Amino acid sequence: MQHNEWISASWATEQSIAIMAVDNLHPSEQCIELMHQIDAQKITHEEAVAVILQKALRYAANTH
Numbered sequence: 001m002q003h004n005e006w007i008s009a010s011w012a013t014e015q016s017i018a019i020m021a022v023d024n025l026h027p028s029e030q031c032i033e034l035m036h037q038i039d040a041q042k043i044t045h046e047e048a049v050a051v052i053l054q055k056a057l058r059y060a061a062n063t064h
Helices: 003-024 029-039 045-062
Strands: none
Touching: 003 029, 029 045
16 A cells, blocks of 8 residues: 555544544444554455454344
8 A cells, every 4th residue: 555545544544433423423442443454454344344243243142
């Protein structure tokens, strides 16, 4: 990833967090970490979604 693409990706992450904050939504530290990992191309968007879905399934299994 070139430097200007990194700035754009990071900017998009920060803007996403700011937009959520307007509605008083605060992403977890894990969510923020996943966004930064996507920015750094350590994981894909699809991999991040899979992590979130796995966590949701574990949560759902523990609430019944």
